[in-house]
Every structure is written in C-alpha cells, then in structure tokens.
Amino acid sequence: MNIDVSSLDLNLVKLIAALIKFKTTKAAADQLGMSQASVSRNLAKANQAFGAPLFVRGSHGMSPTALAFKLAAVEQAMLAPLQFALEDYFEFEPQQFIGELIIAIDPYIMEEQSPRMVTSLRHHLPQAQLKFILWNKHSLAELYAGAFDYCVLDQDMSLPQDVFMQPLYAEHASIIAKNQHPVLSQDFNWQQLTELPLVLLPAPNKAEPYTLVEQAYLDQGIQPRIAFTTHSLTAACRYLTESNAIMFGSSSTARQFSGLQQYPLPQTSLKLPDFRVFGGCLQTRRNQPKYAYLHQVMQDCFNPVGH
Structure with a gap:
C-alpha cells in the first residue's frame, strides 16, 4: 500500500503514542486536551490513513498492534530533537521538578527493592509524579515509544545497544532458607544440600526449558x-519460611523478607552466576540533565547493596 506521508496529519501519530501510553481513549483524551469522541474519530481516521487496524479493544483497554508501536516510535523520533534541545538548554532542578517519572522494573526487583527506590526518589525528587510499572514483553517497544523514562533490570535481560544500561549493584548467589534451618544451621555438605527441596524463580518472559539453578544441578x-x-x-519466600526448602538467591532477599536467613554455599563445583542489576534509558537521553540525574540517584540508592 502506497501512503503519501506529506499529506498525513502528524497529530494522528501523536494520538497513537498517547493511546499506547495511557491505554484508554478517555485517559488519552484527558492528556491531549480532547474529547473522548474526538479521540475515537481520529483513531478511525488513523486506521483509514494507514490502511490497517492500530489497536484491538480488550477487557484491559486498548492493545496496540505492531504497526502502532512502530508509528509511536516514529513520533518520539520526530519530537526528540526539539525535546533534547530544550532539555540540554535548561538546567534540571530536581527539587522543583513536578513532571511524571515512569520506571519499568523487573518483577522480582520490584518486589525486593521498590521500597528502597521509593524512599530515594521521594527524597531527591520530592515533587515528581512517580510511577513504577512492571517490565514485560512489550516494554522495549514502549521504551522506544517514550512510554516510560528509565528501566531497572537484571542480567537475564539482554537489550540492544541503543539502550544505555549501567550497573546498579551486584550480589553473590547464596542459599536462602528459613531461620534456624535444621540442616543448614549445622555443618552441612553438598550432598545434604542437594537432598533438600528446592524453590525456583524462573526468569520472567523467558521460555528456556530450565532455570539457571536447574541447569547447574x-x-x-x-x-x-x-x-x-x-x-x-x-510467594517463594513464604514457602521457604513454612518448609525446609531452599532457594538460591541474593542477600537482599534474606534482608527484605522476615523469617529468612542467608547461608553460605558449601565447597562445590556448582557454578551459579552473581545477581547483577542494571539501570538505564535510551542512548539518546543518557546525557540529558534529567536522565543523568535520575541515573545518579538510582546508583546512589543501591550503593550499599552487596557491600
């Protein structure tokens, strides 16, 4: 299908990006200063202009198609030079910043570290509108579309080079189990350890047949x-506190959940990777004052972890 882009209404692309970010026509209308009816009319116009459906309605709002994600990424690219010029020109003042900061976070890190992040961000950006969302299979496309500002992920997530990622913290793998575990509280060996029931946390959004721990065994x-x-x-930590099961995890897990304790690994050839957590944003944003400051705040937030 041939489309004359010179005749396109570029506001339609802006509308598509808003619908991806806010999920419903009502929320997008509020953000764009339009009526909900106008949003619906313009969405129908966009479907006709691009010759394909851009969203599918579902019980949880509007689900974007692949074409919608691509167009939203283009919208970000069109506005980026102007936005970058303004943000590079004006000094970022964190104490006065009243805008929205959206951070996409790995589900396990969200459960374990979100209280720490909330405290740090509220201290350094007291007037910001904070929003934490879970990283999912659509998040990379949403990052390109400008749907959120920053992400916090572990080593299992591999991202392309146009996403700037830097280490936030690392911790050695250890055994996590309940306090006063009947086996681990005494001298124990590798054979005794392998006879204990095991709790597993598979990496989100991955389809490998085995977890890293299973593969190591x-x-x-x-x-x-x-x-x-x-x-x-x-749920994993609750299971540990109510049983003699073990889990291979980080010391942060033992600190964050009551009733658990960290136990050292016995001498063994078992190879378990360290837990490494990274934070980042688009490469095109990394040197802008707001994003550089946000990354510094996150690094300072996690600086004591693992030490």
Whole structure:
C-alpha cells in the first residue's frame, strides 16, 4: 500500500503514542486536551490513513498492534530533537521538578527493592509524579515509544545497544532458607544440600526449558527436588519460611523478607552466576540533565547493596 506521508496529519501519530501510553481513549483524551469522541474519530481516521487496524479493544483497554508501536516510535523520533534541545538548554532542578517519572522494573526487583527506590526518589525528587510499572514483553517497544523514562533490570535481560544500561549493584548467589534451618544451621555438605527441596524463580518472559539453578544441578548430574516454582518472590519466600526448602538467591532477599536467613554455599563445583542489576534509558537521553540525574540517584540508592 502506497501512503503519501506529506499529506498525513502528524497529530494522528501523536494520538497513537498517547493511546499506547495511557491505554484508554478517555485517559488519552484527558492528556491531549480532547474529547473522548474526538479521540475515537481520529483513531478511525488513523486506521483509514494507514490502511490497517492500530489497536484491538480488550477487557484491559486498548492493545496496540505492531504497526502502532512502530508509528509511536516514529513520533518520539520526530519530537526528540526539539525535546533534547530544550532539555540540554535548561538546567534540571530536581527539587522543583513536578513532571511524571515512569520506571519499568523487573518483577522480582520490584518486589525486593521498590521500597528502597521509593524512599530515594521521594527524597531527591520530592515533587515528581512517580510511577513504577512492571517490565514485560512489550516494554522495549514502549521504551522506544517514550512510554516510560528509565528501566531497572537484571542480567537475564539482554537489550540492544541503543539502550544505555549501567550497573546498579551486584550480589553473590547464596542459599536462602528459613531461620534456624535444621540442616543448614549445622555443618552441612553438598550432598545434604542437594537432598533438600528446592524453590525456583524462573526468569520472567523467558521460555528456556530450565532455570539457571536447574541447569547447574543437571550439569552436576543431579536431578533437583523441585518443590515449588513461581513468578512471585513473595510467594517463594513464604514457602521457604513454612518448609525446609531452599532457594538460591541474593542477600537482599534474606534482608527484605522476615523469617529468612542467608547461608553460605558449601565447597562445590556448582557454578551459579552473581545477581547483577542494571539501570538505564535510551542512548539518546543518557546525557540529558534529567536522565543523568535520575541515573545518579538510582546508583546512589543501591550503593550499599552487596557491600
């Protein structure tokens, strides 16, 4: 299909980006200063102009199609030079900043570290409108579309080079189990450890057949005794406190959830990676005062972790 882009109403692209960000026609209308009826009419006009549906209505709002994501990314690219020029010109004043800051966070990090992030961000940006959202399979496209400002992810998430990511903190893997564990509170060896039931936290939005812990066991020729698998860190920790099961995790988990304790790994050839957490934004934003300041705040927030 041939489209004459010179005749396109570029406000339609802005509308598409707003619908991706705010999910409903009402919320997008409020943001754009339009009536909900005008948004619906312009969306129909956009569908006709681009020759394909841009959104699918569902029980949780408007679900963007692949074309909508691409167009929203173009909208960000069109406005970016003007936005960058303004943000580079004006000095960022964090104490006076009253805008919205949206941060997409790995689900496990959200459960474990969000209280720490809230405290730090409220201290450094006291008037900002803060919003934490979960990173999901659509988040990379939403980052390109400008739907959020910053992301906090672990080492399992590989991003393209046009996303600027820097380390926030790292922790060694250790054994997490309930306080006064009947086996781990005494001298124990690797054989005793492998006989204990295991709690697993699979990486979100990944389809590998085994978790890193399962694979580490299997590499040693050991079939793990899996007792509980979940995508909820809170549920995993509750299971640990109510059983003799163990989980391989970070010291932050033991500190954040009561009733748990960190135990050292015994001498073994088992290879478990460190837990490494990164924060970042688009490369095109990394040197802008607001984003440079936000990244510094996040680094300072996590500076004591792992030490």
